Amino acid sequence: MELTNLVDCNELLLCVRKKGAVVWNPWLGESTWIELWSRLSRIKFQGIGYDSKTYKLVANYPGIKYPTFDMWKIYEFASNVWINHEPEPGDGGSINIQNVVSLNGTLYWVCFHDETDPLCYHIRKFDFSSGLFIRFCDLPCGRNHDGDALVLGVFRGDRFSLLKQCKVTKKIGIWVTENKINENGADVVWMNFMNFSSPDLPDLYSKPSYFIEDKRLVVCSCNDTGRAWIYILGDNKLISKTRIDCVVDPWPLHCTFIPSLVPVPRGRREELAELQV
Structure with a gap:
């Protein structure tokens, strides 16, 4: 597919x-x-x-x-x-x-x-x-240079997170909202959650996907050749990196997905067809 x-x-x-x-x-x-x-x-x-x-x-x-x-x-x-x-x-x-x-x-x-x-x-x-x-x-921030990574995500199921990497310095910053998101955007307060500035940080190409686990950041991104990697960062440094060898094609699509028990929504015609079978 x-x-x-x-x-x-x-x-x-x-x-x-x-x-x-x-x-x-x-x-x-x-x-x-x-x-x-x-x-x-x-x-x-x-x-x-x-x-x-x-x-x-x-x-x-x-x-x-x-x-x-x-x-x-x-x-x-x-x-x-x-x-x-x-x-x-x-x-x-x-x-x-x-x-x-x-x-x-x-x-x-x-x-x-x-x-x-x-x-x-x-x-x-x-x-x-x-x-x-x-x-x-x-x-809390925007792009300063062409090529900066800026990705919005969900944090702990009910809040926002924002990842930014500066293309020039390679520094990575993570912001999260202090409180859960409701209908009133005026109540949103951002706080800086973690920063990474060590010299061995990877370049995050092609809209990286990520999630936060305690004080660690897990990122999936492609390198400059289009090969997909998983990076784990913590304590202001790159802890580990793993190349995804099972993906053959360059620049693969990727996103963060937390397993859920939410059934896939279906239309009325599909429900009727299933009942007839």
Whole structure:
């Protein structure tokens, strides 16, 4: 199965292919296929969330009339239908979008107005209940140089973490939110959780994935040749590194997935078909 993207959706995986996507829980061995609604090019499946009624998937693509303004569609698992969603002016349609995080049914993105200005970086969320893009909170830092790594993640199941590596110095910083994430972004307070500045730090290429275990940082990244490595860091140093030899292709997709017992959402047609069998 050739993938074009792989997204950790906080207990489910979204595996994107050229003609659609697979929602997968590898721990339970369950999956479901989502077909594209058309043959539009440059479609991006962003992530999975939910409201009080059903699980939903969000995808976006450049507008035909205004290519710099993204158009959005929402897929409802319960009804197996795609719904058009046109963002209100200024609610996120023209914002440059980085990685997405799914937490408690809501999708959050790292966004910026000016990639070269660290003060412009913030988190924007999409609320499935209201159907609105909302500026949620500022980030503690942004990119200072082209090629800096900046990755948002989930910390301890209910908070955010942020990894940044400076491309020039190779220093790595980790920030986490002090309290669990709720609907009020004004309450978000970031604190510096750990830093690494030793001379043997690896260069983190191609959107590294990571998780934090106590005071250790585990990172998966590719080196400059596209080979995947696992790095373990702690006490301001690189503790170990392991090359993943089982992955043959260069620059493989990777993400962090914590095993879960969340069943893969299915549409009404799939449920009826199973009952008939």
